[in-house]
Structures are given as C-alpha cells and as structure tokens.
Amino acid sequence: MQLRWLALALGLSLPLVFQATSRAETIPSIDQRFDENCTEVPDFQRHLLPMMSKIGCNGRSCHGSFQGRGGFQLSLFGYDFNMDHKGLTERIDTEDPLESYALHKATNIEEHEGGERIVKDSWQYHVFLKWIESGAAGAEKPHKLTRLEVTPSEIVFKKSGQSESVNVVAVWEDGTREDVTPLCRFQSNDTSIAEVDENGKITAASVGDSHVVVFYDNGIYAIPVIQPVSDQVGEKYPQVATPTRVDELVVEKLRKLGVVQSDVCTDEEFLRRVSLDISGTLPTPEQVLAFVKDTNPDKRSAKIDELLETPAYSAWWATRLNDMTGNTVNQLNNVSYDNNKVAQEWFEWVRLRVERNVPYDKIVEGIVLASSQKEDETYEEYSARMSESFLDKSCQTFAEQDSLPYFWARRNFQNDEDRAIGFAYTFLGIRIQCAQCHKHPFDQWTQEDFVQFQPVFNRTRYSQNGTNREEYQKLLASIDVDDTLRGNQLRRELAKELKKGKTVPFPVLVDTAPRRNNRRNAKANEQTARMLGGEPFNLNEFDNPREPLMEWLRTDVQDLFARAFVNRVWSNYFHRGIVEPTDDLSKANPPSNAALLDHLTQGFIASGFDMKWLHREICNSRTYQLSWQPNDTNIHDERNFGRAVPRRIHAEVALDAIAQATSASDKNASYQTQLDGRAIAIPGSAQGRGGNNYALTIFGKSARENNCDCERSTEPTLLQTLYLNNDNELLSSIESRRGWLDELAREWKVAAPSKGNADRPKNYEEVIARYEKYLEKVKKQGDAKKIKEVKNRLQAYREKYGDPDGDSNASQTAEVDAVDYEEAVQTAYLRTLSRLPSESELATGTEAVRSAETPVVGMRDLLWALLNTKEFIVNH
C-alpha cells in the first residue's frame, strides 16, 4: 500500500493531492486499518455494503437476483439498506460472532455456491467480523455522500502496457474524508483502450480515448483515459484553424489525442450535407450550381440562415421533436374522435412553433403545463371550440392555441411509473427505468429516488367525461344520440354528429384536487414528493402538480434539460452525439468532449433556448464543415469529430430524396417550400401497428413507442438495399409519367421507357372509352363533385397505363444525335449526388446513355445506378 501512495505522490496530479491534505484529515484506506487488533467499528453503509458489493454478493447472478440465491436476497447493487440489513442480521450471530452463518458462507466453511468470497484473516474478514461483534448496526439514518475526489482526475498514457493507479477519497456531508479506494468498483468503458483491475490500476491497451468509471455508494466518477494516436500532441500539434469556439474546444481535445482534423469539405459537399441536415431535403441542381459559383466569402453562413427559414426546416425539426415527445397514432386512442387528427394537430402545433422559432423551453412549457380548457371557459364552451377546430383540416386553429395537452394523453404515458420514465427520457435524456426496480448501476438514482418522483404525476389524468360529470351529461343530453350507447359505439355516433357540425363532448386534461380529510374545510393531506436529486416537498400545496415539475426543469435541472436537447441536436449534424447513446446522459456515460457540451449548453441557455442559435453555432463551425476524407491520425477515431463520418440518411429524408431526384423539374424545385406529400412532414409515426408504410418502416423511421432515441434507426439492412435496387415503388418513381425521365423523353422526342406498355391491360382503350362515356353522363347530371371524381379516376388510370395528355406518338426515329446527353448526365448527378460528375464519370455516364437501346433507357439506367450508389444514401 505504501507503494500506491508513493506512486500517487509521483503521479500526474500533484496539485490535487496537496489540496486534499490541506483540508480535513483523510482517514487512510480500510485495508490498512482492519486487522485482528483493530478496535474500529465498521459502518454498514460506508464499509460493509460497499465491500459486499465489491466482492460480488449483491450482483445479479448472486444474491442481488430478484429470486435471491440460496434463500438469501440482497438489493441489486445495494442501496436498500433496510432490506439488506434485515437479510444479513438473520444470518449472523452477535452472541457468538465466529459462528455466524453468513461468515461461514462467505469463507466457504459452509459450502457456498459462490465459493470463497472472503479469505480468513484478510481485512475483509475483520471488517465483517468486527461489524458483527459490534452489534451489527444498520443504517437507520443514511449518510449522505457529497462527492468522490479521484486522483489523478485524468490519465494520459504514452504507450500501451503503461499502468497507473487511482486513489479515491469519499467526502461525506459531515466533512468526514476517507480513502475508499479498496471499496470502489472500477469499470472501463472501452477495454480495447484501457483495462482496469479491482484495485483501480489502469493499464493502457491501445491508442484512443475512453473513460474508467469509479463507483462507491451512490457516487460515480468517470476518469478520462487517453493514449495519443500520434506524436503530434501539445506543442508538436500543427497550426490549425479554429474559427469558432466550438472548433477551439474540439481541437483542444484533439491536441491531447494527437488527432489532426481533416480539411474542410468542398462547397458541393457542404451544400448537400447542410441541406439534408437542416431541412431534410436535397438541394436542387440550380442551387448547387449557384452555390458553387457564388463568390461571397460568407456564403456558407448565408446558406445556413437561408435554410433555417425554409418550411422544410420547420417540418423536419417538428418531426424530430415529435420523435422525442412520442407522437404516434397508436397511442392516441380516445383523445378525440379521430386518432390521425390528433397526431396531425400535435405535429402542426410543434411545427408552427419551430417555424416561429419559439424558444425550446417555451415549447416544452406548452406541453408540460398544457391545459385543455382555457381559464375562463366552461366545459361546454371548450367542447364547442374543440368541435369547431376538429373540422379545420389545416389544424391551424389548434396549432395557434397555447397548449398541447396530447403528450399527457398517450396510452403509454398513463401510470405514474411510465410517466416518470417517459418524462425523464423526453426532457432530460436520462434512463431512470433501472431505478424502477433497483439502484441504477450506472447513475446516481436509487429506487427511492424513483419512488419519490412518481407521485408528481399522480394527479394528472386525461378524462373522457370532462371536468364535471353533470356538465358532460348535460352536453350529451343535448345531442340526438341513443342514450343507451356506451364506449366505442357512443363515440362512433358522436363522431357522426361532430362531422355534421354539432358540438360534442371532448376529453380534457385535468389535475385532480389533492385528497382532503373527511372533515369539511380540512387542509389537504400532505403528499411528499421529491424531484430527482431534489429535496422533499409537499406536492399538495400546488393546485397544479405540474407547476413544480416545470419549475424544476427551469431551475434545478435546467442544465440537464438544455444539455439533453443540445446533445440530440448535435447528433443530427454528426454521426453521434457528444454523449452517445443520446438519451443516456448518465454519470457513467460521460461526454466525449465535456467542455464542448458545456459550451453549447450554456450558450443555448444564455440565448434564451433559441433553437436557431444552436443550429447556427454548430453548422457554422469548421468542425461541422470538415471533409469525410480521413488522414492517418483521424482514420480510426469516431468519438472526437476530427472528420465527417458518413451516415445513412434518415428514413423520411431518404424517401423524399428519391422522390425529389426523380421528379419533374418544377416539382424538384419546390421541395424546400412545399410540404404536401413529403415524408418529413408526416405527423404521427406512419408505421403504426395498424397502418403501414413499408419503406419508412424498413428504413427505420421511429415508431415512437419505447422511450428510446434508438427507435429511429440509420443502420443499413438488406431490405433497404432490395428496396433501392428493385422495389416497384422505386422503379415506378424513376419511370413515373410525371417524372423527370418522362420530361426528358418529351424534350428528346423519344418514347418514354416502356412502363405502361408491358403492364397496360389489353382493354385499355375500351376502359378509357367507358370512362369518357360515363364522364359525359355525369356532366349532364351536373354534379360537380361526381364530375371531379370521375375525372380524377380517368386521369389516374391514364397515368397508370397510358399518357396523361394522349401524346403517345413520339417518334423513336427522331434525330437523337443532336441531343446533348452530357447535360442530362450532369443534371442526373446534380439531382442525386448534388455535384457535377468528374470527367471520367461524365464519360462513363454519357457512354451508357449513348450505347443504350434508347437514350431514355440509358438515362433510366443511369438514374437507377446513381440512386443505388453509397454516395446517394449516405450523408457525407
């Protein structure tokens, strides 16, 4: 042990050691204190439980199992002091400590399935024995751990095989300081970078960076461990441009690692990347050409500003916010009279706010503190308002109202536990579900924290029958429906009345009053609750229990609240979050660059939660604008943003990109401004268990069911490739009668590719004639709606099999040599890969067109080939 002190004294963090000794005396470590002659009484919480935890007693495969082992159960990962104390004291003998059953088991004198966990006469043995001898006190009043002081606080290795030991001091609320190194559990977050043994000795395994995490009591500390990948560190690091604060902070970390950033990407690459990232939309060929030609030195920054003003931006980010808040049709039963309508209102409400750049905290407030009924509104007036806005197909009436109550109406957000988990996931990016059943193994949360957080959600419910039963009945009685109907049958009848313009009762979000004692005018009962990490308070002092919740987001956990969002936004612009997974902001899962995340978080708060500030801060950085082409130093590093890492484009974005790339020119130009039919503007999840959009499903659009950011997937799969290769949807998109290829065919005066001719029914002409005859007939009847319907059907049939304008006589023998295929090939590149082809690509492409059966067939093949390149489906 002396050696360790020596090692420490010589170690890297001398200042911290001195700092430590200058304060209260630190109790030396337990392995030096306990032997036969020791008179100290070990503490249940501070010594015994951490020791048992360290030797594995309360692990999941041992007594921490929910079934126990050998009839003995301990709380998983500790922290249920009463249960653990009770279980242990049943197995010891304070009269005759040496004959204690638990001691015999642990030393394997009594046969123990877990083998010998404690060696006789070891310090562990004496701790256990002394505890029993001293009367085996529990932890009636638990101590509160203030912090863990870990030295060194960061480790930089020079080469693999080097080792360094850490020392951990626990600082308790009463000022007690104790060296707890032998009682800590240690874990490496990436064993390929560094290994750690049970004594806290860390050994470098390979170059790169990760963390070693220290666990003691409910304290968690992550030590950064770095081994530079090159000798270009510190002063040897090359001069690099760091035009923004983001770049400075990224490079500060890279300088330690010896990673040099790649060069800045080309204008074409930048434009494609930033358009896909900000607006979920490909740039048009015209935009690409204009951007490349533009000589304004600030053109990138100007482009970012421009994109943030597009309707596509508001749709795409509304989609991302809808992912987080869980807008999915399946979970919205009985909220209104049409689930799809609810999802659409939800989407529009968020979209409108993104468009107006309402601060993020204000948007959240509109959700967390939502109310259905306005303050001065009766239930009947509320129902009348909702009945009217139900008929508004655009959903703008709904979107303009202050509140979005539907978050609270989700079927998977009804009981207190699901709400506690869902709320923490959505707004704080943390996973507290582990603490539902046991101490969180990777975060500070205990089961008690979870249990005391739950009541906050208890009084809020979505009521089918209004705020007041009588008002509801009165309203119902005023409508002409069979009053014996119940449930779904009633709802169906009411839905019919609603569509006729009647006012029908609407469900409302209500906060029930706190329970009171029986006596009149009695004060409400106390309901103690505690926000995560907060102090207990009486929830019943609040008429609206959601007020302290929102207040908490704005104050105590404001940093985490902002951080969770910042990290998720960052992950939209890179291949990963600064913390990854993005919804696991736990202490044991630290950011790859803490200073960077801090800067963005503080900046975001200081900006007043201005989302556009955040987008600009990220996109204007050089780091965001790096090339994907690696150099020797950054080729293996994907944690520290030394280059752009290619990522598959998101499901909605991919389908829109396919549609846009193959569409006619006027349509192609409208994608950033027109949201009709765009996948990025689909409310709800669009892949419900009922409805199904095959392509969106296989490309991994979020199902929004499980409180996990991982529900949105950008992993490649075989079905995706089959879709791009050969799915009829994709092929039809290329060959659509309203598509670009058809436009080219007309321009070149050649036949469009033979879409219809093979599939065209033999009686095509007959059917057309029949339709036309029928159209004449309805025209005579003068029913405008019917006429329109028949016209549409005729048009659809023609589009499917024939020519929309009857122009089927284009000649294949026209002078095709005169046509400039090169221009078409270039446009194909611009439409798909958002760049001009290289000379050899242009030659290959043009040759393919020229040598094909017909030039349009050649263009079809080229378009297909480009849509199937990796370059198309990844953002790079």
Next chain:
Amino acid sequence: MALHRTCDGARRRDFLKVGALGLSGLSLGNYLNLTQAGEIRSGAKAKSAIFINLPGGPTHMDTFDMKPDAPSEYRGEFNPIDTNVSGIQICEHLPNLAKVMDKFVILRGVSHTLAAHRLGSEYINTGNRPLPALEFPGYGAVVSKELPTRPELPPFVSIPNTAQRPGYLGVQYAPLHTGATPRAGQKFSVRGLELRNGLTISDVERRTNLRRDLDQTFLQFEKNNDLLRGLDRFSQQAYDMITSPQARDAFDVSQESPEFAKMFGESPFGQSCLLATRLIDNGVRFVSISTGGWDTHRDNWNNLKTRLLPPFDESLAALFAGLEQKGLLEETVVLVSGEFGRTPKINNERVGRDHYPRAMFMLMAGGGISGGRVIGASDEKAMGPLNEAITPDDVAASFYHALGIDHQKEYHTSTGRPVMIVRDGHVLPELFS
C-alpha cells in the same frame, strides 16, 4: 465502438461472450438443472415455422370447441362431426380438417384478459402481454435472430403483412411483406425481388455494372467504415437475390405441380398456404400468414359457413397435408391463432358473438408435436378454462421450444433492460409427450 451497458450491470460484450457458449446467459449449473427438468431439449425437431394469424378473433364455440349440449342461448346452430381421431369432434363446416385431425393439436381453454383487437393481437403475436412502454418483437423477428438462414433468402416473410414487428430487436429483423397474396396458377412476384416493368436479368446486370463503375467515391475507405462496408455487403446480397432464380422461384407458386397446388384451392388464403409451404421448402425460416374477417359481431353463422370456414378448412388441411407430402411437417412447427375467442352467449340482437379473451382456441402442428389430440379444456359453456388455463405465454414458450429456442433467454433492450424472450410462459409438456 462504444460498449452498451445494460441495466443489470453486464456489458453487452460480456453478454455476447456468454451467449457464444450457447448457454444464453444461464450459469452452467442452472442450465443442467433445466435440462434435467426437461425444460431445455437439445433435440428440437423444428427448423422453421409458420404462424397463421386470424385477425378479428374467430369464435371458439362454433369451430374447435363446440358445446352441443349447452343451452340454446349459447350453443349456436352448427353441429359437431367426428374426425379421423376417435373422440375428437369439430364443427361440421370443417370437413377437410376433420379428415386430418391426426396431424394437428387443438388447444382449448386458452385464456387471457385483453378484449381489444390490437392489444390481444400484440399479445398473441409476441407471446408477451403488451406493456405500454416496451414493444416486444414478434415471433418471426425472434426466430430470424436466433436461427440464421441462407443469405440469398429473407428469413422472415409475411403474407401479405403481419402484426409482428421487430420491436426492441431493431429493424434488421423486420419481415419482408409480400403485400399481396398469389393468384392461383399465376406467376407470383414479390416486392424487391421480381423483375418488373419489362426488366431483364441483362438489364439488371448492365445497371449494376454501371453502378459499380460510378460508385467509386469512397473507394479505399470502405474497409474502415462499418456503414459503407455494410452497404457493399447488402448490395452484393441483393444482387444475388435478384439475379439468381432461386429467391424469385421460391416465391413463384405457379411452379408447383398442378395437382399439388390444386388441393389448396383458389382462395387468397389457400394460395397463401401454398406459398408458405413453398417458401419453407426453399429455406425461409419463418412465414406468417394473415387472413382476416373473423370479427363476427353480426351474422356470425352465416358468415362462418359461407365466407370464412370453407376456404379456411380446405386450405389449412392442405397446408398440413402439403407439408407432410414434402416431408416438411416434422421440421416445421405451425401455430394458428386469433387474438381472442368470442362470447359464448349469443348476441341475439345482431345474431353474432362479441370479443371474448377468457376462452379461445389455438391450433398447433408439426415440429415434433404429435397430432390427433386436444390439450386443455374449457368449461361446459366454454366460458373459461375448465381447469388450469393455458396462456398465450405458455403457447409461445412451447412454440419456441419446438424450434430449440430457449424461451427464457434474455435479450437486452436498447435501453439496457434485460427481458426474457417470453417473460411468463412455461412449456406445455403434454405437447411434446
């Protein structure tokens, strides 16, 4: 690559190491105990599976769990008939199935409490009672994860679609939806595989060559990037599937001999069964068929005898016979189920029966399950299980058991929560005796 840590403290990499031993995270002692208790059987017979879903919830009392002696307000108008197994009777409108009763098992008194279509459907399609905040993977997703298949075929095909989703297992286990059912005697093509719009193999080859010529941007860099390498691998696999006749032929029921195809009938369900047989024969691991219309609140008997039962009877009997003829029945486990049964008491006003999860039937066949038996029973009015209920979880555990998949194996959801494949079920030992 960052390690995913799991809720119970195991890091995923550790977990995989244990999994690689084939013990699925059980300790060895634990495993041996279970083996002795007959819970885990190494010699599972089934290699593939067919799940037939009957959305809407077919009535048990008018099909496989008849109560001819029940009072008239329960009984219904159909009569039971004998089957080729003495002592077992089923509905008179199932004459073909009666002739092959020895091939399958009827589970009676299957029982749960979820009377809504979607919840019930999630339950029987996953074998886990739905939780609002966790989506369980459907059977097909689990089977395609557990039992690898030939690369040139999709492991999980649904005809025409399915309520089974990959859930927490992730998109790579999503099914290929055929989107349509085959039509008798006609060439059947499936999305993504069939050459449409007049395309020929040489067109595909020409295009693919062109793509290869042009797809050079990331050249040299692919080997260092999982995404790019993955995309390349899938491209090759997709190309093989599209250009080799194998995959396409697997879907093309028109290639079956006319007399074989004939027994399945011409109904969409019959053609689905024919396709399922063919896919299994070609090596697809899991096929689900969905054939709806069973929500007979109104006009129950008329609907059953005219519209629902005849094609169901004809085709399911043909499926059992067809699998047997091809020598596939022994290695293919078949499960047939709706989301619930229907009220034993007749809704006279609408001449129908309503949702009723407390008593329902399921059918199982193949995969080492010897047929010709009834397992479980409902009470005299088919109101609930007679003795101990069979739960959908038990059926799921048994279904996986037939495939040699340990239903207690634990996965970790992406938030790190450990979840067993089937959380509450027990293998029904009678099925395998």
